Amino acid sequence: MNILYVDDLSVSIAGRKLLSNINLAVNVGEVVCIIGPNGAGKTTLLRTISQDLTPDNGSIIFNHRLLFEMPPQVRARHIAVLTQHNPLGFAFTGLEVVALGRTPHSTGVAIDTEICHAAMAALDVTHLTERLYPSLSGGEQQRIQLARVLAQIWRADDAQARLLLLDEPVTSLDIGHQYQLMQAVRAFAKSGVAVVMTVHDMTLAGAFADRLIALKQGACIAEGDPQQVLTEALINDVFATKVTVINHPQTGKPVVLGANTL
Amino acid sequence: MSQPCKRFAPRLAWLALLLLLLLSFMAAVAFGSVDLSITQVLGALTGQPLEGYGAAIVQSIRLPRALLAAVVGAILAISGAYLQGLFRNPLADPSLIGVTAGASVGASLAIVFGAAGLGFVSGLSLVSLGAFAGGLLAVWLVYKVSSSVNGTSVATMLLMGIAVSALAASLTGLMDYFADNEMLRRLSLWRMGGLDGADYWRASMAAAILVIMLLSMAGFSRGLNTLLLGESQARHLGIDVERLKTRLIILVAAGVGVSVAMAGSIAFVGLVVPHMVRLWVGPDHRLLLPLSALGGASLLLLADTAARVVVAPTELPVGLVTAILGAPFFISLLRSRRDTLR
Numbered sequence: 001m002n003i004l005y006v007d008d009l010s011v012s013i014a015g016r017k018l019l020s021n022i023n024l025a026v027n028v029g030e031v032v033c034i035i036g037p038n039g040a041g042k043t044t045l046l047r048t049i050s051q052d053l054t055p056d057n058g059s060i061i062f063n064h065r066l067l068f069e070m071p072p073q074v075r076a077r078h079i080a081v082l083t084q085h086n087p088l089g090f091a092f093t094g095l096e097v098v099a100l101g102r103t104p105h106s107t108g109v110a111i112d113t114e115i116c117h118a119a120m121a122a123l124d125v126t127h128l129t130e131r132l133y134p135s136l137s138g139g140e141q142q143r144i145q146l147a148r149v150l151a152q153i154w155r156a157d158d159a160q161a162r163l164l165l166l167d168e169p170v171t172s173l174d175i176g177h178q179y180q181l182m183q184a185v186r187a188f189a190k191s192g193v194a195v196v197m198t199v200h201d202m203t204l205a206g207a208f209a210d211r212l213i214a215l216k217q218g219a220c221i222a223e224g225d226p227q228q229v230l231t232e233a234l235i236n237d238v239f240a241t242k243v244t245v246i247n248h249p250q251t252g253k254p255v256v257l258g259a260n261t262l
Numbered sequence: 263m264s265q266p267c268k269r270f271a272p273r274l275a276w277l278a279l280l281l282l283l284l285l286s287f288m289a290a291v292a293f294g295s296v297d298l299s300i301t302q303v304l305g306a307l308t309g310q311p312l313e314g315y316g317a318a319i320v321q322s323i324r325l326p327r328a329l330l331a332a333v334v335g336a337i338l339a340i341s342g343a344y345l346q347g348l349f350r351n352p353l354a355d356p357s358l359i360g361v362t363a364g365a366s367v368g369a370s371l372a373i374v375f376g377a378a379g380l381g382f383v384s385g386l387s388l389v390s391l392g393a394f395a396g397g398l399l400a401v402w403l404v405y406k407v408s409s410s411v412n413g414t415s416v417a418t419m420l421l422m423g424i425a426v427s428a429l430a431a432s433l434t435g436l437m438d439y440f441a442d443n444e445m446l447r448r449l450s451l452w453r454m455g456g457l458d459g460a461d462y463w464r465a466s467m468a469a470a471i472l473v474i475m476l477l478s479m480a481g482f483s484r485g486l487n488t489l490l491l492g493e494s495q496a497r498h499l500g501i502d503v504e505r506l507k508t509r510l511i512i513l514v515a516a517g518v519g520v521s522v523a524m525a526g527s528i529a530f531v532g533l534v535v536p537h538m539v540r541l542w543v544g545p546d547h548r549l550l551l552p553l554s555a556l557g558g559a560s561l562l563l564l565a566d567t568a569a570r571v572v573v574a575p576t577e578l579p580v581g582l583v584t585a586i587l588g589a590p591f592f593i594s595l596l597r598s599r600r601d602t603l604r
Contacts, residue, residue, distance in 0.1 A: 052494050076500025083494060090352070090490050090545040103488050104500035152499065 003028050003161050003194045004049070009058035011041075011048050011218075018044045019218045022058070024196075026163070031186060031195040033205035035229075036215035037239050042198040043084060045215070046167050049196065050081040063161035076104035077159045080152040084167045086145045094120070094128035094136070094144050101151035105158050112151075119151040120144075122184045124177070138172040146181065156192055164188065166197035170204065182208040202256040206230045207248070214238055230254040270542045272549055279556040283332070286563040290328040291320055293567050295575035327460035331566045331580070332559035333468040334457075334521045335531055339558020340475050341517040342532020343539075343551055345401070347486040348510045349409065352540070353416055353595065355533035356518045360426025361401045362529065365515075365522040367430045368396020370437055373452055374445050386467065386523065389452070394519030400426050401511050401518075456526045456579045457566050464524040471520045475513060476555065482510065483547040490545065528581045530588020531558050537595070 006024035010017070019041045026032050034042045047053045049060055051068060060067040063078065070078075080101070088097070098120055102112040120126050123143045128136060133144065146169055153162040166185070170178045178201070186208055189195045199205040205212060206226035214222040214229055216238045222229045232245050235256060244257040270278075292303045298316055306320035338356065345354040345361075356362050372392025404426060408418035441449060485506045488496040497503050521528065535557040536550060543549045562580070565587070569578040 047494075050494075050498060052497070072497065072502055073500035076498060079498070081494075081498040083492070083498075086492065086495065087350075088491055089350070091540065092490075092545055096544065096546060097491075100488055100491060100499065103484055 001028050002026065003063055004163055004196070005059075005061040006045075006049065007059050007061070009045075009048060009060065010056045011044055011053055012056055013044075013053070017218060019048065019055075022220055024213065024220075026194045026196055028161075028192055028194050029189050030210045031189050031197070031208060032211045032213060033209035034196065034198045034213045034215060035200075035202055035205055035238075040215040040238075041218040042215055043167055044218075046081075046165050046196065046198060050079065050165050051075070062163065073104055076152070078153065078161055079163045079165065080149040081165045082146055082149045082167060082169055084171075086141070088133055088141075091132045091134055094125060094131050094133060097133050097144050098148045098151050101148035104152065107155075107158065115154045116147070116151050119147040119154055122150065122187070123147045124180060139174060139177060142169070142172055143177065143181065146184075150184075150188060153193065160192075162193040164193050164195045164197075166195065168198055168200065170199065170201065178204060202230055202235065203254070206254045206256070207251065226254055230256060269544055272543055275539075275543050275549070275553055276556075279553055279560065282560045283556050283563075286560040286567070287328055287332060290331065290563045290567045291324045294319075294324060294570045326462045326465050327457055327566070328563060329462075329465040330460040330468060330525060331457050331562045333465060333472050334525045334528065335535075335558040335560070335562025336555040337468065337472050337475060337517040337521050337558070338528060338531040338562070339535040339554040340472075340479070340551060341514045341521075342558075343536040343547070343554045344482070344486075344510050344514050344517075345532065346536055347489055347547060348405065348507060348514075349419060350490055350492070351416060351419065352537060353533070353592075353599070354419065355530060355592075356397075356401075356514065357527065357529035358533065358592070359401070359404045359419055359423035360430065361397045361404075361514065361518045362522055362527045363427040363430035364400025365393040365397035365519045366527055367433045368392040368394065368399075368519070369452070369523050370434055370449055371396070373448055374437055374441055386463065390467065390520050390523040392519075393523040394516050396430075397519045397522070398512065398515035400430070401515055405507075405511065453526070456528075456581060458577065460525075468520050468524045471516055472555075475517055476552075478509070478513060479551045479555075480548075482506070483551060486510075486547040487545075526579070526581060528562070529585050530592065531561055531584055533595075534584075534588050534591050535561055537591075 002025045004026040006022055009019060009022040011019040022045060034045060036042050044053065048055055095116060098116040099112060102115065120129065123146055125140065125143045125147055128140055128144060133141060136144065149164065153159065153164065170181055173181060182204060185195055209226060211224065212226055212229040213220055214234065221238065222234055230245055232243060235243050235245070242259045245254050246257065247253070248255050288300065288303060292298045292300065296319060298320070302316050303320060306317045311317060341356050345356060346352050369389045369392050372389045376388050404419060404422040407422050408415055438446065438449065485496065485501045488499045488501050489503065489506065493503050536554045539550055539553045539557055543553060565583040566580045569580045569583045572578065
């Protein structure tokens with residue numbers, strides 16, 4: 001069942017065309033990764049879906065409704081967004097930041113606290129419950145913020161149709177936590193959530209995504225499962241570089257190796 | 263930097279601040295150029311006849327003054343907390359970013375052009391309205407210039423405060439230049455007036471605004487908490503950010519406006535009190551706002567008591583006392599945050 005339809009979407013800011021004629025359909029339980037070089041429009045696409053930007057034309061349909069017609073508070077119960085930058089200088093504890101994710105719901109403190117602890121456990125940040133957010137490292141802050149976003153749409157009881165939008169969630173994470181985070185997102189998708197995310201690391205995207213979308217200069221130039229999209233020819237074209245793609249010895253998924261400069 | 267946070271239990275903080283407010287209120291009524299005992303104060307407050315002028319001193323001088331000080335202190339502290347949430351920045355304060363100066367200009371304009379022909383109460387209302395308009399213009403201007411998607415730049419915010427204050431000073435100067443004798447006299451009378459002009463009318467007009475602020479507080483807390491995460495983050499959590507910001511700006515202008523009209527410019531209360539409360543109980547607005555109100559009321563009561571006692575039988579302007587406390591506090595805040603200033 002498709003939960004999100006993006007139809008012929010075009011976006012421009014200050015006269016510059018950032019996205020042209022994007023089409024996208026996302027299923028419940030599916031993880032879609034958007035890849036592409038810097039400035040290709042990955043973040044613009046996510047920000048348009050999350051209603052931070054208004055498209056020139058095209059429509060976004062979520063759960064059989066035009067997204068911009070949904071009132072903000074209703075939307076917040078269905079759609080959670082992790083933006084790229086999350087500056088927060090005030091001394092909330094880790095748990096308090098995660099609990100802010102429950103703002104759109106009125107499910108009561110007991111249920112909210114339970115959900116927050118579950119979301120924090122999923123992202124391995126339980127030990128940061130009592131720590132002050134500004135004193136955490138960049139990676140720890142990132143995982144707390146993701147726990148907040150997961151807590152926002154944690155239960156199917158609060159909203160059946162759920163969509164998770166993540167903009168570069170693994171930046172500033174070490175390799176162990178990168179995989180752990182992607183696994184948590186994967187498991188979260190399986191619980192009945194559609195996920196659209198941007199990722200820089202193509203190997204990581206290939207390992208965890210059901211489908212990849214490659215953007216170049218605001219246009220979608222390839223879409224399909226990782227094996228179809230992560231080919232040397234396509235990556236060399238999109239990123240204007242020379243890469244080697246091999247298959248992972250254990251999983252068989254594509255692994256992208258950088259240009260050989262020797 | 264990995265210490266677990268040490269905070270006061272909320273109930274303890276409530277209790278401590280309520281007690282502090284009670285004690286500082288008693289002190290404000292008891293101390294002054296004539297010191298009264300606790301039994302005398304309690305007697306006067308409950309309307310029993312006292313020997314000498316005790317009852318008159320309490321009922322017609324000290325009680326309205328203490329009430330006004332408490333109300334204005336609470337308003338300023340809440341306004342400070344609102345501004346800091348709005349700017350996502352703990353260094354915002356009505357006096358530092360020029361809201362107080364803007365309100366003063368508005369009040370002066372009202373005095374020069376309107377309030378003369380009116381009676382006492384409607385004159386006061388007009389002055390408050392002028393101060394509200396001036397404060398609204400100032401806070402809106404500073405917010406427009408200094409805020410962006412990534413929060414507010416401290417530097418731009420403080421520089422805008424300087425610019426707005428300078429503009430306000432020049433407008434006030436112009437008014438002095440063009441005013442005739444009668445108006446000059448009224449202007450300077452108003453400027454000299456601080457809490458010493460307190461009466462029940464002023465106290466109740468300020469209290470009306472305080473009641474509005476207190477009633478609106480609960481509705482703002484959740485929105486303000488999410489706003490600290492960032493504007494688009496708050497929007498993604500279902501908050502109508504534009505409406506929240508508009509209401510905050512109007513409330514702050516009303517609060518600062520009425521406090522400037524009734525008690526003159528009093529600096530730093532809005533900076534010091536929310537900051538201390540945040541250190542105790544954390545930044546959650548559901549606690550921060552009511553506790554700041556209690557703390558602000560106590561601080562201004564104590565400052566005013568000090569202002570009346572140290573040079574008795576005359577007195578210092580209370581704004582002087584809060585500035586002596588607040589300016590070093592602000593400097594130390596700046597120093598401790600200089601690495602993180604953007």
